[in-house]
Amino acid sequence: MIDDDWPTPMPRRGDVDRSGDYAVFAASPAPQTPGGAHQASATGSQMLEAPRRTRRGTSPLGWVGAGLLAVWLVAMPLTSTATQLAQNTQAMVMVLAVLGVNLATGYGGMISLGHGVFVAVGSFATAYAAADMGLPWAVSILAGAVLAGTLGAVVGLPALRIKGIYLALVTLGLAIVFQPLSKRFTAFTGGVSGRTVDAEMIAPTWFGTSRWSEGLYRYLICVAVVVMALWLVQQLVDSRPGRAMRAVRDDDTAAAVYGVNLTTNRLATFAASAALAGLAGALQVVLVPFASQESFPPQESLVLYATAVLGGLGSIWGSVLGVAIREAAAAAGSGLASIDGLGAISELFDLFDDERLLFGAALIVLTFVFPRGLASAIVGRARRRDA
């Protein structure tokens, strides 16, 4: 009960001047109800808790990470053989696929466990366009992304009706049916054994003609595409439609009340996210002229999702970080496995020969330590809600 003992009793509502409207109000500066009301607000503020700050900007750790990334971008091609360069570039373009998962899940609130399928579609479509149709690479790559995006819009349809774990199941179903289906469409996919891509992206002659300089050329193109995609996605999520996308993620009913069209918003988000994954697949074909359904078991989709979560959903850098951790785990694993001459310890280290082992272990540990993803700890964007 509110009784008369309150220090600042609410003034009774008297005759109200109803002449005001927005225009009048705009002209009148800071409205203050005299006396009691003002005081009441001050008393009220004391009840409000101390401000909890959202950390923004880049932490020292973030700068260290950025430095390491820059060093890697320059040192990696210089220290790699042609084969290693192609492999490392392949790993790098997977940032796009993880970014796609991040866009759908981290910004759009739609869990996707099937993004490997969009990567595969991007690969096959680009292979078909470049090799079988003889289209230029730029067009072929774009075709791969667009086709994956279109499929994404179709697959996104269930997301209009279902959410959360149910959507996760539907997308997982997609990942499961994809492999047997792709074995049937041999003209497109090469069937069980996959297909080679009889087209090569040739570097201009001034760039050099060795295998390594060809690889460097492709690497630079991939870096440019990845950087551009990261920048574009950041622009997108900060834009008006991006804000609507994040609002839909937080509370779709409330977003609809303010005029956000849930259908177009969700479908466009899912399509863009699938197109990013398709772009990753398209670049894979540029790097290694081979595409096979074997590369896209359902597990691949799950790993993409895990990488996105591990890095940090709702953070652009999280996607970069996730892939970096995954690759670092694989490299550390093979490094440990290659240590010989320590007897029993070496045998134990041989366990790490499977590159997935350390990543799996990292997933378990890091999920406990950084439930909000590594990006929340390093880039310093605390998304945590103090509830």
Add this chain to the structure above:
Amino acid sequence: MTEMMLKVEDLHARYGAVEVLRGLGFEVPDRSVVVILGANGAGKTTTLRALCNMCTTSGSILLEGEDISRAKTADIVRRGVAHVPQGRGTFPELSVMDNLRIGAYIRRDKEVNADIGRWFEIFPRLEERRDQLAGSLSGGEQQMLAVARALMCRPRLLLLDEPSLGLAPLIIEDLFERFIQLNKETGLTMLLVEQNANLALDMADYAYVIESGEIALHGPADQLKNDPAVQEAYLGA
């Protein structure tokens, strides 16, 4: 004769087989504050949801003389009805500024930032926290944000669903103070549903009491406040 902002007649609403509103009728005059009181389950929230066409309804809902009972939710917003849902419904992982910008989502004019500045004057706490995520605000601040966000679509009618829910008494008092200020300064019409009868009746011009989806009592707020039945049921006298 006062102009009517909202006139509702014979409003029925149902969730599946359960009829929640059974022929409700009420009026909200332009520039007034009207409160609907009722206990849990009386149909208060449903009434507001029905006005925004967020549940299955029948009956007539006239907004400034035009029937909106078949209009889409987003179109009702465009016509100037803003809804502050129960439990506030802010976007927890969006900043305060982004929450306010979503409130202005349907607007294409250049005055959005000016409006944000205006509501920051009424809710200075929000300005201090403009870059914070809404989920990190206290309950009272979130309620202010929900109201400010609703105001961003420049409504002529503001629907408030139990704004006092879960807030400390002093904060409620502060909040209601700002509602009065808004109504006085801008002439904004408000329809409020509340269980907190005491403050709500202080603030309102006119009040309805609903029980089991029907109007049980209505009258000027001052009169209802002194009505023995209301006092017993809602004011704990």
